[in-house]
Amino acid sequence: MSSTLYVNFSKIGHNLEAVNAKIGPGVQRMAVVKDEAYGHGMIPVAEYLQDKVEWFCVARIDEAVKLREAGIKLPILVFEIPPPGKEKLFKEHNITASISDLSVFERLEAGTDCHLHFDTGMFRLGILPEDAESTLEKMHTYSHLNYTGIYTHFANSDEANQPRVEVQLESFKEIQSQFPQNLLTHTCNSGAIFYYDDKDVFFDAVRPGVCLYGYAPGSVEIPELKPVVEWKSDLVQIKKIKKGDLVGYGSRWQAPENGWLGIISVGYSDGIFRGLSGKFRVEIEGKTYQQVGTISMDYVAVYLENDIHEVGTEVTLLKNGELSAKEWAKELNTIPYEITTAISPKVKRVYRD
Missing domain, CATH: 3.20.20.10 (Alanine racemase)
Incomplete structure (x- = not known):
């Protein structure tokens, strides 16, 4: 997907x-x-x-x-x-x-x-x-x-x-x-x-x-509310990376150690603002990883450290808690509903009870 x-x-x-x-x-x-x-x-x-x-x-x-x-x-x-x-x-x-x-x-x-x-x-x-x-x-x-x-x-x-x-x-x-x-x-x-x-x-x-x-309109949480979405993708490629390697457009992120890089097939055309580059984390098999490098139109990279995951492994981009739209909004100095309204219509919606 x-x-x-x-x-x-x-x-x-x-x-x-x-x-x-x-x-x-x-x-x-x-x-x-x-x-x-x-x-x-x-x-x-x-x-x-x-x-x-x-x-x-x-x-x-x-x-x-x-x-x-x-x-x-x-x-x-x-x-x-x-x-x-x-x-x-x-x-x-x-x-x-x-x-x-x-x-x-x-x-x-x-x-x-x-x-x-x-x-x-x-x-x-x-x-x-x-x-x-x-x-x-x-x-x-x-x-x-x-x-x-x-x-x-x-x-x-x-x-x-x-x-x-x-x-x-x-x-x-x-x-x-x-x-x-x-x-x-x-x-x-x-x-x-x-x-x-x-x-x-x-x-x-x-x-x-x-x-x-599920979001407060301002900066103060409303504890009664629950965000209603989870945005998921998967890893489309895994590659080795060496200490000092430069990643993404502009070579703006440098690998701190040898490790692994995961590529996810979403980008700013899907609604992940380019301004979030290097400022959010994703979840893979229960662990969160830092997004690294410049977000491109159709792809983002995450630093997997020394963990090896299979191609096709599910990645959670957004959900309640530390991966919520509110956290993205804080990084962009905006509001959560700018985040959710920007998610592209091309992203498939699935409705659950």
Whole structure:
């Protein structure tokens, strides 16, 4: 094989139960499965979750249509501003649009379900607070649309005790008080669910994203969560190496002693960032080994020291613990979901219960 990503459904279920324990009864779960469920596989994950949550959220209308074509019946919220020319897809496929800009009102087809999205401090998508009155006027003008929800998105909830979260929350409460109270109200991403559960942030629904896949959104661990993937490959070649031999593009790694080198058929085209060169370990037959040399497009090398392994021996690249995406993320000064979303679609996904 080249490599295979194993996705454990039972761990997704475990992580959802951790969410449930935080929010309590009566709060709906809007599972975020955008960008191939953060690299885990959008349709298989949605199929697993469809009888366990009330909603799905995706980034783009094309993702929502794919879910419908796969037979997913649950309500789906799309975060993006509806692309010009694709407005009809929302009504046609019973998909909920986000109104994040005042110009969207006039473009949606009559009968389209929509949620009002307010920007309370993220400064990405969303209607600004000062346009709340104009939004109300638009709702009356375009009364042929079905207004079913209202939401915002926190910018700083990936860490605990951030004052900006409360500033955004108060801004949103002020806005929300001006609108019909039957609108489904939601603010919480993964961080807010776990770090701000004492701040009256849950409202009617929450939007768990990266936490479903086992990772905290920031640097502080959430012990209740379990990463759901293992990424495995195998050794395609073993060769002797002598002390002083230089390995890989640029000859950047020098063998400290005589030993053995193992070659694995994965590289940055599969999603192992070149910036990880010499900064991560792999597991072979219960022992971890250092990756050495520059990561190339299709191959990485590992220093096997004096151990001899057969060609074809399984290699674990990612799993929970010291080989987790969190550890890769630390080395790259990024977040675990950049790691998982970067795993190439060409890497085979296998789903386990």
